[in-house]
Amino acid sequence: MPFWLIAAAVVLVAVNLRPGASSVGPVLAELQAGLGLDATAAGVLTALPGLTFAAVGALAVALSRKAGINGSIVLALAAVAGGLLVRAFVDSAVLFLVLTVLAFAGMAVGNILVPAFIKRHGGRHLPVLNSVYGTTLALGATLPLLFGGILAGTDAEGWRLSLGLWGAAALGACIFWAVLTLRTGRDPVAAVGGGRRTRTRMRSSRTAVALSIFFGVQSMHAYVQFGWMAQIYRDAGLEQATAGLMAAIIAGLGIPGGLIMPVLVARSPRLRFYIAGLGVCMVAGYSGLLLIPDTLPWLWAVFLGVAGFAFPTALALITARSREPQVTAQLSGFIQPVGYLLAATGPFAIGALHELSGSWTLPISLLIASSVIMVGAGIRAAAPRYVDDELEAQNAR
Template sequence: MSTTERTLVRTLAPATVFLVALCLRPALTAVGPLLPQLGPDLGLGEGAQGLLGTLPLLAFAAASPLVHRLSERTGPERAILAALLALGVATLARPFTGTAGLWLATAVIGVAIAVGNVLVPALVKRDFARRVSLATGVYTACIVGAAATASALAVPLADATSWRVALASSAGLVVLVAAVWAPRAWRARPPASHVVDPHAAPVTSVWRQGTAWWLTAFMGLQSTVFYVLVTWLPTVEVTQGVTATTAGVHLFVYQGLGIVGGLVVPALLHRGPDERLGAVAASAPALVALLGLLLAPDLVVLWVVVAGLGQGAALVVALSLVALRGRDQRETARLSGMAQSLGYLLAAAGPVAAGVLTEATGSWRPALLVLTALAAVQVGVAWRVGRA
């Protein structure tokens, strides 16, 4: 390989992390639109279907605190390659291995994605140290864009083929990205655990750090608001007279606008002496949108747009702050694991609790009121977590 080729490889290699981001949601977001076909075919009731959507979040919560151990043993690049391979195999096998295979593969998918969720911020911290927020915005745009696209294409692809083919289709993307990532993984040096870096930050458990708990609270609150709306917003709209088709379009808009919010908010994160302006600006839209749904439901399109911009921005802020607050790559991985573990555990409970509350009261209003209160708390936490 010539000097020019080696220089080109070193320049482009860090950008391959954005390709990994494309793989972190399609296997999840394609499930919801296919449930009306998948459920009856496999004999799954509504409760089982809801658990199928929640299982990956529970896997996130269980696996995220352990990812840093895998990374420290193999190196982050090789850990991500292993996760991509597992994700590709599980995504391909899930629709074709019966009911037991469906549940097992879904759990494996959740664990594999958790590895990427935790290690991508750590790699951004290392490879884009001077542009953490901008790089976070780009890879979040990749996550959100791929998620929205998978949701939109799932039903048309199922109509043209079958729900099994549609559910397995994202495996092709994962295999392609794994092939691109593999050379980077093999070139990476495995960590030398026996070598002590005199410049490394002191090892302090993130579970004992107050900042880590504030970050975890912010991650959990923004994730809960997002997943409750992704799960139930179409149903809420239908009860208010919106057609199911239109509500589906609104859900696509809600997810798609996250790309715009995620790319805009990095500019706000660095206005002022700390990140409070960006954190609050990213959190306020959810509160405004939820109040709008309660007080002026006829303007639902406006509230969908506002909420969509906010959810992408809030995710970028959460991931950026994890990278910014970690003192080095190792601590960032541990901080990411803690925040995402407890954060996704709270997010997994959100849609279930909203459904139970609505069933008990016969109205979506109490659930929206609770979600609005959580959004208000998120704004307060954003102010605190944004302090340098």
């Protein structure tokens, strides 16, 4: 398969793995009013990405044994497109949540299997494809935050257009991948392993466990920011479009992060120092939001955006800390469900704490504290060890 086709396939799937989650934040207030969602239900909505990614992601490797990686990604994109398109037109809060789960289920499968696709086809271009993947994920998260408020402002029902647009984008990607699969076949690289035995084996790898914690905590922060950051800025006095722009800055900085961090993961011996620096930026950004959110709001957004470089770092570590493609698939299938289960608690807890306390002080303070856990796990995961070797050593005992 030519490199340009591989890169195009990665771009088209990656750009559709985040808008379903990030498109809600800028129109959360309008969505609540339109569907009659209370604050608790809104908190459930912001927690759904992590919950669904954890529940469905664990099944992705098993699905790939039946349909192959390519076929599974086609099915995933079909679920994303169907869920996002239809939910934009419903008036029932329950049906909206069900369709959202369907879309997130598709994203969960893509999250697990795209790293294995990259490992299988990357070759000498592996760092480049990791950069392409991480950058495009960030782009997909940023665009809804950047344009969501603008699209929603067209009329009272503008939030439907703001949400539905991303379903149409996923439909286009699904068609591309369907044609690709018909031309190239199933690509059964992930058909090795999976199931309870794989998860048990992965728990014996300290690198895999540390990486799952690092991935989980940074994912928790990312989905808290997708779901609540625009509202935090709005509550601080910023207008809807400006608040959406601040959230877009946070997500948008993942674009250069996606370019930079995979290269550092592949080549830099000082990766652990960079991870510690990301933790410092996270503390600085949340501290600014806690103390003076309406003073230099863009600066706090920049700090949090740079801290978000942890996400492409975690993704690159999945391929960098595994030797064989099947181990990459298994590692991805272990890390992401475990990580997203942890991430799922964040948005819901933040919403509940805000409702109980009546302010953002306690939620943001807890986010600051959790950055220490993220840095500790990241430093451990960054150590130059391979999960394959740790599993072999465990089997030899």
